[in-house]
Amino acid sequence: MFTSRIIGAALAISLASALAFAQSREISVGTPVSPQELAKYFAVQPGGAGLPSGRGTRDKGRELYVERCAHCHGEKLEGIHEAAGPALIGGRGTLTSDKPLQTVESYWPYASTLYDYIWRAMPFDNPGSLTTDEVYSLVSYILNEGNVIKSEELDAESLSKVVMPNVDNFYQSLGPDLRIYRSSDVKGGGK
Amino acid sequence: MSKGESKDIQSQDTEAEPCPCKEGMTPDAIDPVRRKFLFSAVAATTVGAMAPSVSVAANKKAVTPGAVEYDVADDPTKVMGRALHEDSGYGTRSQFETEIRTKADNPSDITSWTFTPLAATLGNLTPSGLHFERHHGGIPTIDPSRHELIVHGLVDTAKKFTLSELKSLPSITRKYFIECSGNTLGEWAKPTGKSVQITHGLLSTSEWTGVPFATLARHVGLKENAAWVLAEGADAAVMTRSIPIDKLMSDALIAYGQNGEALRPEQGYPLRLVLPGYEGNTQIKWLRRLQVSDRPFMTKEETSKYSDLMKDGRSKLFTLSMDAKSVITFPSGDMLLPKPGYYEIRGFAWTGRGRIHTVDISLNGGKAWVPAHIDSVPEPMSSVRFSFPWVWDGKPAILQSRCSDDTGYVQPSRAELLPLRGLNSVYHYNAIQSWAVASDGKVTNVHV
Numbered sequence: 001m002f003t004s005r006i007i008g009a010a011l012a013i014s015l016a017s018a019l020a021f022a023q024s025r026e027i028s029v030g031t032p033v034s035p036q037e038l039a040k041y042f043a044v045q046p047g048g049a050g051l052p053s054g055r056g057t058r059d060k061g062r063e064l065y066v067e068r069c070a071h072c073h074g075e076k077l078e079g080i081h082e083a084a085g086p087a088l089i090g091g092r093g094t095l096t097s098d099k100p101l102q103t104v105e106s107y108w109p110y111a112s113t114l115y116d117y118i119w120r121a122m123p124f125d126n127p128g129s130l131t132t133d134e135v136y137s138l139v140s141y142i143l144n145e146g147n148v149i150k151s152e153e154l155d156a157e158s159l160s161k162v163v164m165p166n167v168d169n170f171y172q173s174l175g176p177d178l179r180i181y182r183s184s185d186v187k188g189g190g191k
Numbered sequence: 192m193s194k195g196e197s198k199d200i201q202s203q204d205t206e207a208e209p210c211p212c213k214e215g216m217t218p219d220a221i222d223p224v225r226r227k228f229l230f231s232a233v234a235a236t237t238v239g240a241m242a243p244s245v246s247v248a249a250n251k252k253a254v255t256p257g258a259v260e261y262d263v264a265d266d267p268t269k270v271m272g273r274a275l276h277e278d279s280g281y282g283t284r285s286q287f288e289t290e291i292r293t294k295a296d297n298p299s300d301i302t303s304w305t306f307t308p309l310a311a312t313l314g315n316l317t318p319s320g321l322h323f324e325r326h327h328g329g330i331p332t333i334d335p336s337r338h339e340l341i342v343h344g345l346v347d348t349a350k351k352f353t354l355s356e357l358k359s360l361p362s363i364t365r366k367y368f369i370e371c372s373g374n375t376l377g378e379w380a381k382p383t384g385k386s387v388q389i390t391h392g393l394l395s396t397s398e399w400t401g402v403p404f405a406t407l408a409r410h411v412g413l414k415e416n417a418a419w420v421l422a423e424g425a426d427a428a429v430m431t432r433s434i435p436i437d438k439l440m441s442d443a444l445i446a447y448g449q450n451g452e453a454l455r456p457e458q459g460y461p462l463r464l465v466l467p468g469y470e471g472n473t474q475i476k477w478l479r480r481l482q483v484s485d486r487p488f489m490t491k492e493e494t495s496k497y498s499d500l501m502k503d504g505r506s507k508l509f510t511l512s513m514d515a516k517s518v519i520t521f522p523s524g525d526m527l528l529p530k531p532g533y534y535e536i537r538g539f540a541w542t543g544r545g546r547i548h549t550v551d552i553s554l555n556g557g558k559a560w561v562p563a564h565i566d567s568v569p570e571p572m573s574s575v576r577f578s579f580p581w582v583w584d585g586k587p588a589i590l591q592s593r594c595s596d597d598t599g600y601v602q603p604s605r606a607e608l609l610p611l612r613g614l615n616s617v618y619h620y621n622a623i624q625s626w627a628v629a630s631d632g633k634v635t636n637v638h639v
Contacts, residue, residue: 029360030342030350030410037351038343041480043421043431045488084299095504100615102495107506110489117491120429124301127328127427170498173507174435176514176544179611180603 044116048160051115052132055155061141064134068123077145084124089146092165105146109170111162115139257320258286284318292321293388301329302428304371306392309539310520315567315576316366317395319450324457325371325393327492328427331477335461338425340407340445344483347412354461357445360402364448365467368396368541368574370513372470372497372618379614382636387523390624390636394541396574397458399465400448404439404481416485422464422473423480432473433487434466438511442467442572445478467572468543469511470618472497502613513543515602516621517550517577517594528632531585536563541574542596549595550577556589556625556639557604563592588628589639605638 044050066075072085079087091101104114119135121127130138140154149162254260259278264270290312292305304325307317317323324330335354343349374393377383384390417436424430434443444465447454454460459476466474472492487493487509499507517540522528540547546569551560566576577592595601605622612619627637 028410029356030352030407033341033343033349033351038341038349041341041423041482043423043482043488043490045484045486082298084297084302095500096502098614100500102500104495108495110494113489113491113494116431116488120431121328121427121491124328128429169505170494170508171505173499173510174512176512176598176600177611180600180607 042116042119044112044119046110046112048112048156051112051156051159053156054132054136055153056133056136056138056140057154058137058140058144058152060134061137061139061144064130064138065141068126068130069138072124077142088142095166095169103146104142105148105165107166109164109167111139111143111148111159111164114142115159255284255286255289256291258283258288260286290321292323293392302327304373304393306388307395308388309392309394309518310387310523310526315396315539315574316450317397319397319452319455319458322369322395322397322449322455322458323371323393325373325471326426326428326457327430330456331426332456333425333461333477338461338479340462340478341480342407342411342483343480344420345414345417345485346483347414350411352407352410354447357402357462358447360406362400362402362448363444364398364400365444366396366398366570366573367465367467368394368572369465369471369474370394370516370541370543372472372510372513375516375620375624376617378620378622378624378636378638379609379612379616382638384524384636386525387518387520387624390524391518391539393471394539394574396541397449398451399444399446401444401446401463401465404443404445407445407481408440413483417483418485419483419487421480421482421484421488421490422475422478423482424459424475425477425479430472430475430477430492431488431490432475432493433484433490433509434464434469434473435509435511436483438466438469466511468513470497470513473511497618499612499616499618501616507616510619513541514619514621515542515544515547515594515596515600516540517547517592517602518624519552519590519592519626522590522628522634523626524634524636526634528583528628528634530632531583534581534583536579536581536590538563538577538592539574540565540577540592540594542594542598542600543572544600545597546571546573547575547594548597550575551593552579552581553591553593554581554588557591557593557623560593583628585630587630589637590626590628591623591639593623 072083074080077088087103089105091103091106094101136154143149290308295304297303307321307323339351341351371393419433446463446465462478464475464478519538521537540550550563552563553560563577563579566578569575593602608622625637625639627635
C-alpha cells in the first residue's frame with residue numbers, strides 16, 4: 001500500500017509536469033500593440049502605401065530647401081562633398097560612363113523612397129523634424145528641379161503616380177552571379 | 192575620446208603602419224606609442240610657451256585605447272603584483288597591445304566606417320572592441336529598459352517584445368562573420384589600400400546569441416502572403432532594409448549577445464538583426480521594428496545605395512549574400528620581410544553561402560596553386576583561418592589566396608570578375624587579392 005502510494009505520487013508528479021509542459025507551449029510572449037501605438041511608425045512603399053495625408057508645394061519646398069538642406073546639398077542641389085551631402089539632381093545619361101553620377105534624378109527608381117527617406121532621416125543635423133506637409137513640399141521641389149515632374153502641388157495621390165526616369169533599369173538578383181559559372185563569358189579567366 | 196586624440200588616430204591612417212604581426216618585420220621599428228612619445232618630447236623643446244602641459248605629456252606615456260597604463264618592474268618576480276579588482280571588475284587588454292580600428296577618411300565621422308585590424312587579430316573571432324563599424328547617423332545610446340521590438344504588418348496579432356521577454360525565449364548561439372558589402376570597394380580599378388586593414392577590414396566574426404525570428408513569428412502569426420519584412424533601427428538614420436521572409440525563417444537571429452556579453456553599442460545594443468552571410472547593412476543594429484509585407488519597401492539604402500550598377504547602366508537590387516572571399520593577412524601590404532627564410536603565410540576565408548571548402552595559395556601570381564591548411568573548423572556563414580608554410584628564397588613573389596565553398600563556388604580572379612561587373616558596381620568586390628613581395632622584402636598591394 002505504501003509502495004502504491006509512492007507510485008501514485010510519482011504518477012501525479014509526472015502528470016503535473018506533462019501538463020506544465022503542454023501548458024508552456026501555449027504561453028504567449030509579447031504584448032499586443034494598438035493601432036494608436038503603431039501610428040508613430042511609418043514606411044512608404046512604391047505605389048504609395050504608407051504615404052500620409054497632406055500636401056506640399058514646390059515654392060514652399062524651395063524656401064525649406066534653402067533654409068534646411070542647402071548647407072549640405074548645395075544651393076543648386078549639386079551636392080557638397082565636404083559636408084557629406086550628395087548631389088540630388090543631374091547625372092542623366094552618365095550611368096554607363098566612367099564617372100556615373102547617381103542622383104535622385106538620374107538613379108533612384110522610386111519617388112516613394114525620397115518621401116520616406118526625407119521624412120525619417122533628414123535634415124541630417126535634425127533628423128525627423130519635418131512635418132509631413134514640409135516633406136511633400138521638399139519632394140515636390142527636388143523632383144521639379146530634376147525635371148521629373150512639372151507640377152506645383154504634391155500629395156499622396158500625385159506622388160504615388162510619379163514615374164522615375166531610371167525605374168526600368170533595375171532588376172532583382174538574389175542568387176549568385178550565375179554568369180561566373182559560364183566559361184564562355186570569362187575573358188582571360190581560369191587563373 | 193577627445194578631438195585631439197581622434198586626430199592622432201586619423202594621422203596614423205596615412206602613415207606607414209608597422210607590421211602588426213611580428214617584431215622586426217617593420218619598415219619602421221618605432222611603435223606608435225613610442226613615436227607619439229618622441230613627438231611630444233620634440234614639441235616640448237620647440238614650443239616654450241606650451242612647456243608645462245607638454246612636459247606632463249612627456250613624463251606620462253600615452254595610454255593605449257582599451258588599456259590601463261601600469262609601471263613595469265625590471266623583474267616582476269621581485270615586486271608584488273597588483274591586487275585583484277583594481278579594475279573594478281571589468282578587465283582591460285595589456286598596455287602593450289596597441290592595435291586599433293582605423294577610421295576611413297570621410298567628411299563626417301557621424302556617417303562613416305572603421306576597419307578591423309585583420310593582420311593583428313588572433314584566431315577566428317574578432318574582439319568586440321575591434322569589430323568594424325559602419326554608422327549612418329552615429330551611435331545611439333539606448334536604455335534597454337525602454338527599448339522594445341515591435342512586430343506588425345501581415346501578422347495575426349501585432350506585438351511588442353521587451354528585452355526580458357526576448358531573453359526568456361529559447362536562444363541559439365552561433366559564430367557568424369559580418370562583412371560590409373562595401374568591403375574592398377577601393378580595388379575595382381587599381382590597387383588603392385596600402386594594408387589589409389584598409390583593403391579587407393570591413394570584415395569581423397563574432398559569436399552571436401539571440402532568438403530565431405521563426406520563434407517570434409509563432410508568437411505573432413504570419414499571414415499567408417507574408418513575403419518581405421522591413422527591419423528598422425532606432426538610430427538617427429532610422430535605418431531600414433527589406434529582408435526576404437525565406438531568409439528570416441531559415442536562420443535569422445534577433446541577437447542580444449556578442450562574444451559572451453551584451454552587444455556593444457557600436458554593434459546595435461541592445462538588439463541587432465543577424466542575417467548569416469548577408470551583407471552587413473541588412474543586419475540592422477538597434478533593431479526596434481519588423482514590419483511584415485507582401486513586397487519589398489525599396490528603401491533608400493536598398494535602391495540608391497547597396498545596389499550594384501552594371502556596365503550596361505542597369506542595376507542589381509538585393510544582391511544580399513556575400514560571395515566566397517579570402518585574403519592573406521601575413522605577409523600583407525605595408526609589411527617588410529627582414530630577410531629570406533621561413534614564414535608562415537596566414538589569412539582568412541569566408542562565404543555567405545555555407546562553409547568554406549578549400550583554400551589554395553599561389554606564390555607566383557596565380558600560375559600555380561597549392562592547398563593551404565585550414566586551421567579552424569569550417570562552420571556555416573563563418574570565417575576560417577588558413578595558413579601555409581613558406582620558405583622565401585629572396586626573389587620577388589606574388590602571394591595570392593583563393594577559396595571555394597561547399598556550393599562549389601570558386602573565388603574569382605580579377606580577370607573573371609571585372610568582365611561580369613564592370614568598374615562601377617562599388618559593392619561585392621570579392622576578387623583574389625595579390626600581395627607583391629619585392630627582393631628587398633617590401634610587401635605591396637598589386638593587381639595582376
